[in-house]
Amino acid sequence: MSSLVFQLLMVLMIAVCSVVSSKPPKSQVVKCAVCRSLVNELHAAISDVDPRKKIDVGSYRIDADGKQKLSSVKYAGSEMHMLEVMETVCGSMKDYAQARHKETGKLEAMKLIVNGAMNPRFGEYEMVQDPDLNKGLQFHCESIVEDFEDEVVVYFKENAELDLEESQEKFCTKLTNICDGVRDEL
Numbered sequence: 001m002s003s004l005v006f007q008l009l010m011v012l013m014i015a016v017c018s019v020v021s022s023k024p025p026k027s028q029v030v031k032c033a034v035c036r037s038l039v040n041e042l043h044a045a046i047s048d049v050d051p052r053k054k055i056d057v058g059s060y061r062i063d064a065d066g067k068q069k070l071s072s073v074k075y076a077g078s079e080m081h082m083l084e085v086m087e088t089v090c091g092s093m094k095d096y097a098q099a100r101h102k103e104t105g106k107l108e109a110m111k112l113i114v115n116g117a118m119n120p121r122f123g124e125y126e127m128v129q130d131p132d133l134n135k136g137l138q139f140h141c142e143s144i145v146e147d148f149e150d151e152v153v154v155y156f157k158e159n160a161e162l163d164l165e166e167s168q169e170k171f172c173t174k175l176t177n178i179c180d181g182v183r184d185e186l
Helices: 002-022 026-047 079-095 135-147 149-159 164-175
Strands: 054-062 068-074 096-101 107-111 125-127
Touching: 026 079, 026 096, 026 107, 026 135, 026 149, 026 164, 054 079, 079 096, 079 135, 079 149, 096 135, 135 149, 149 164
Parallel strands: none
Antiparallel strands: 054 068, 096 107, 096 125
16 A cells, blocks of 8 residues: 555656646746846837937948948947947836736736836736845846847847837747746746
């Protein structure tokens, strides 16, 4: 009889381990939520720039005639603009907190203050207590920017016109794989 109990316990342990191992670690879920918020912040930075603002780009070499080959491009979403934004964007994560949507259960890094007032969607969420006081959000943001700096520059240079949700999906799931396999649950 004791060998039967032992076998049942082993089967139960294997079943529990397989269920637990199918969930991504909490830090991966949080990093995915931060990635989506980072894309949101980058989109906002692009849309805040006057669309008429242009910069000169190109080779700064002088040709045989003594002229430079420069062209004028939109500043919003340009390589220079993205590099400037990435220097400070993770500082905005101090304005975010982990929250779970009450209906969907989806974990998000939610911006607490929008346009100088409490986020109007605040009532749709339950705040998730974080023992690190959400410092992990800034840490994850900085690691994403550091690990994917070149990808951020190229992606937004080519896709600055995409809508927010499409950008979040393409950048966070397909390009960087940060959200690949993450089901937004802790």
